[in-house]
Amino acid sequence: MTSNQFPTNIAIAGVYEHESRFSPDKTEFQIMAECAKGALDDSGLTLADVDGLFGASMTMGMMGIVDLAEYLNIRPTHIDGSNIGGSSFVSHVNHAAAAINAGLCDVALVLYGSTAASNAMAIGTGGSSGSRNPETAFTVPYGMTTVGSYAMYANLHMNKYGTTSEQLAEIAVTMRHHASLNPLAKMRKLITVDDVLSSRLISSPLHLLDCCIISDGGGAVVVTSLERARDLRSKPIQILGCGEAVQHQGVGDTDLLTIAAKQSGDQAFAMAGLKRSDIDLAMIYDSFTITVLATLENLGFCKAGEGGNFVTGGNIGLKGTLPVNPDGGGLSSNHPGMRGIFLIIEAVKQLRGECGERQLDSPETALAHGTGGTIGDKHSGATLILGVTQ
Amino acid sequence: MSNIEHPLPHASFESLGYWEGTSRNELVLQRCNSCQIVQHRPRGICVNCLDASNLEHFVASGKGTIYTYTITEQNQAKGFAKACPYVLAYVDLEEGSRMLANIVDCDPYNVSVGAEVMVKFVTQERPDTESFAVPVFTLS
Numbered sequence: 001m002t003s004n005q006f007p008t009n010i011a012i013a014g015v016y017e018h019e020s021r022f023s024p025d026k027t028e029f030q031i032m033a034e035c036a037k038g039a040l041d042d043s044g045l046t047l048a049d050v051d052g053l054f055g056a057s058m059t060m061g062m063m064g065i066v067d068l069a070e071y072l073n074i075r076p077t078h079i080d081g082s083n084i085g086g087s088s089f090v091s092h093v094n095h096a097a098a099a100i101n102a103g104l105c106d107v108a109l110v111l112y113g114s115t116a117a118s119n120a121m122a123i124g125t126g127g128s129s130g131s132r133n134p135e136t137a138f139t140v141p142y143g144m145t146t147v148g149s150y151a152m153y154a155n156l157h158m159n160k161y162g163t164t165s166e167q168l169a170e171i172a173v174t175m176r177h178h179a180s181l182n183p184l185a186k187m188r189k190l191i192t193v194d195d196v197l198s199s200r201l202i203s204s205p206l207h208l209l210d211c212c213i214i215s216d217g218g219g220a221v222v223v224t225s226l227e228r229a230r231d232l233r234s235k236p237i238q239i240l241g242c243g244e245a246v247q248h249q250g251v252g253d254t255d256l257l258t259i260a261a262k263q264s265g266d267q268a269f270a271m272a273g274l275k276r277s278d279i280d281l282a283m284i285y286d287s288f289t290i291t292v293l294a295t296l297e298n299l300g301f302c303k304a305g306e307g308g309n310f311v312t313g314g315n316i317g318l319k320g321t322l323p324v325n326p327d328g329g330g331l332s333s334n335h336p337g338m339r340g341i342f343l344i345i346e347a348v349k350q351l352r353g354e355c356g357e358r359q360l361d362s363p364e365t366a367l368a369h370g371t372g373g374t375i376g377d378k379h380s381g382a383t384l385i386l387g388v389t390q
Numbered sequence: 391m392s393n394i395e396h397p398l399p400h401a402s403f404e405s406l407g408y409w410e411g412t413s414r415n416e417l418v419l420q421r422c423n424s425c426q427i428v429q430h431r432p433r434g435i436c437v438n439c440l441d442a443s444n445l446e447h448f449v450a451s452g453k454g455t456i457y458t459y460t461i462t463e464q465n466q467a468k469g470f471a472k473a474c475p476y477v478l479a480y481v482d483l484e485e486g487s488r489m490l491a492n493i494v495d496c497d498p499y500n501v502s503v504g505a506e507v508m509v510k511f512v513t514q515e516r517p518d519t520e521s522f523a524v525p526v527f528t529l530s
Contacts, residue, residue, distance in 0.1 A: 137399035137409075138431045141524045142492050143462060143470040148478045151460035159458070159503040203478075204461040251429035251437065252487030256458065256480070 007271065010097040011229035011236035012386065013107075014043025014222035015345040021186040021215040021334055024118035028057050029071040031113030031218035036072065039220035044233030045107055051076050052105030052223075054092035056083040058114055058121070058337045068111065078105035084246075085372020086285060088112075089221070089341035090382035094242035096223040106224060110344075113218035114336035121214065121337065139377070147211060147288065149376035151203035154290040156256055158205060161305035165205050168289040169196035170312045172209050172331050175286060178318065179328025181358035186215050187332040210289040212330035212339075219341035221348075226389065237348045240274065240365070241385040243267030248378040260381025261298035261369055268367070268383040269300070276300050279385070280363035281350055282322055283343035285371040286329040292316075295369055296324075299383070318360060326350060326358045340370035344384065351388050364388050392494035394476055395469035396514055396524040404434040407447040412523040415511045417450045419485055430487035452509035454481040454527065457488060461498045477501050481527055492526045506530040 016038025018031055026034075032055065040046055053076040055068050065081025078099050084091055089110055096108035157163045173193055179185035191209065199208040229236035243264035248254065269276070276299070284295045293307035301322055302310040310316070316324040325331075327346040330339045347366035349355050365387045373379035401409040408431075411418030421428050422436035423444040435442040459479035465471060477493040479501070493501050494510070507527035514522045 137401055137405055139490055141396040141399050142478055142490050142526075143394060143465050143467065143473070143476060144478060144490060145462065145465050145467075148460050148462050148465070151462075152458045152478065152480060155460055155503065156458035201461070201463045203463060206460075249488070251427065252431075252483075252489065254488075 006101040007097045007239040007242060009226050010100055010223060010239045011226040011389070012093070012221055012239070012344070012348050013224050013229040013232050013236055014039040014045065014234060015348045016042055016220045017184070017342060017345045018113070018218040019184055021217060022117055023115055023216040026115065028059060028113040028115060029068060031115070031216070032068065032111040032220070033072060035113065035218045035220035036109055036111060039109070039222045042234055043222045045222060047072065047074060049107045050074060050109045052078040052096055052099055052108030054080045054096055054108060055111040056081060056088040056092070056338065057112060058116060076105065078108070084380035084382070086287070086338040087340045087370030087372035087380050087382040088338060090344060090368055090370035090384050091244050091380070093221060093223055093239070093344060093384055094244060094382060097239050097242065100223065100225055106228070108223040110221040110223065110341065111218070112338060112341040114338065115216045116337040117214050117216045144377070145203065146374050147206055148203045149374040150288045150290050151206045153256060153294060153376035154205050157290070157293070160257070161308065163293070163308040165197055166193055167308035167312055168210055168293065169193040171286070171289040171292050171316070172196045174311075174317050175325055175329045175331040178326050178358055179332030182328050182333055185328040185333040186213055187328070206288055206290065212287050212335040213332065215334040215336050217334045217336040219345050221341065221344050235352045236389050237351050238387050238389050239384065240387045241268040241270070241272030243271070243383045245381045246379070247381070256376060257294070257304065259294055259298045259375050260371070260379055261295045261383065264381040264383040265299035265369065268385050272385040274365065274385065279322065279365050279367045281326070281347060281360055281366040282324045283347045283366065283368040284324050285339060285343065285369060286325060286331050287335070287339070287371065289331070291371060291375060292324060294375055295371065299367070299369060318358065323360055326355060326360060338372070340372070340382070343368035343370055347386050351386060392476065392492060392512070392526065393473040394492060394494070395473070396512060397469050398514060398522060405432050408432050409522070411447065411449070412511055412525050415523060417452045417509045417525050418447045419450045419483070419487060420445055420447055428485055428487050430489055451484045453530075454483045454507050456480070456493070456501065456503055456505045456507060457482045458503055459493065459501055461501070479527070481507055493529065494526045495528045501529070
């Protein structure tokens with residue numbers, strides 16, 4: 001990988017976040033196409049330049065990426081419809097970088113669109129009906145939910161390390177403060193630790209305000225060679241390192257507290273040749289407050305068990321040592337089911353200095369980590385490290 | 391008694407031995423006699439040594455400890471919506487494997503990490519009248 005300079009010869013040339021949070025009059029593909037226009041306009045490229053198509057959604061099944069190519073009326077030379085959950089788009093950017101580096105395509109378009117909110121999906125608490133999938137035979141009878149699995153992780157962390165509900169609540173409070181500075185965010189009214197603790201329990205120890213919101217939305221990212229990106233409209237953001245991993249219950253002997261981020265993070269940092277302290281901004285998938293704490297620990301920003309202290313005292317706020325999710329994250333800005341693409345979009349906008357009131361002071365490096373599936377059970381992780389061009 | 395109406399799992403031929411065991415009120419685990427690993431969930435092949443010829447089922451003690459748990463206060467799914475609050479837990483079995491289950495027949499708020507538990511079986515009626523049982527745990 002070092003001999004041909006991957007990944008440092010690849011850049012993100014365009015991004016776009018769909019402005020709406022509720023789109024009952026649009027389809028998923030329509031939202032994706034609107035996002036494609038936004039990101040291509042941002043880069044100065046057109047749909048005719050796209051020869052690599054990447055995408056996933058809550059409803060795209062077999063042939064989904066082919067259906068998307070048909071909808072857009074394009075015939076790319078490289079297609080990738082991998083769906084590993086909410087982290088899919090982080091992995092798509094990783095895959096796009098590898099494909100461009102290998103000469104399989106030149107301009108890759110990564111798309112997501114969702115109408116989760118207008119479809120009234122019960123994403124976190126609607127699990128465990130009578131699936132016929134054999135692998136679910138050992139979870140379906142017990143009423144496993146997404147939030148329940150994360151809650152079991154949180155409870156174990158509390159028992160082992162003394163982490164408190166107040167510390168988790170601070171994550172939600174910080175995300176809400178960030179969202180209050182983001183005009184697109186769905187939930188902008190400031191909240192307190194007491195508000196979180198007095199919201200109803202969904203699955204102990206997680207309260208309603210420990211859980212992400214459900215919205216509609218979508219996004220797009222354009223990836224191309226750094227050489228080409230330098231000649232385009234927006235400031236190119238270089239890909240410095242990437243990694244992917246899965247974690248699951250194995251044969252019933254897995255340490256629950258070790259999540260996929262540990263492996264994918266180590267890989268991305270090694271590739272980038274950076275230390276944890278070199279990172280100016282972390283975009284962390286925040287399906288629940290505990291997701292942030294677990295991911296920060298496993299990525300090595302603090303030691304195992306020290307996450308509770310790390311997330312308090314403003315440390316992950318805009319003026320903290322590691323600002324996390326300046327857009328307000330899935331807890332307060334938007335969460336249309338699979339949030340990974342927004343991690344990349346906000347990281348790029350922050351590195352370009354385009355974020356208005358919530359803009360950090362000249363960040364030069366950003367890490368985005370997506371989690372797909374369910375921590376506490378089976379999940380994927382994808383890490384991407386980005387930097388401004390030197 | 392728990393108010394949960396456990397949905398019937400789709401038992402594939404790979405897990406038939408497990409579900410036949412539960413219908414006899416036995417908690418059955420799978421061991422590979424080539425490499426001695428115990429694997430749960432059961433599979434048609436040992437994923438440690440990829441030998442499919444030396445797998446056997448054995449009856450576990452049914453004793454375990456709670457690795458972690460949550461009290462589920464909200465789940466819209468059929469069979470669970472009216473059973474909230476109920477306890478979802480990972481149980482570390484005496485034989486070394488871990489399984490997901492419910493902790494029943496107790497005040498959910500009395501459950502704790504590390505508590506000792508014992509298996510019991512909830513028999514479910516099926517349309518084809520075969521007996522089918524789901525293993526759950528009670529505090530010891």
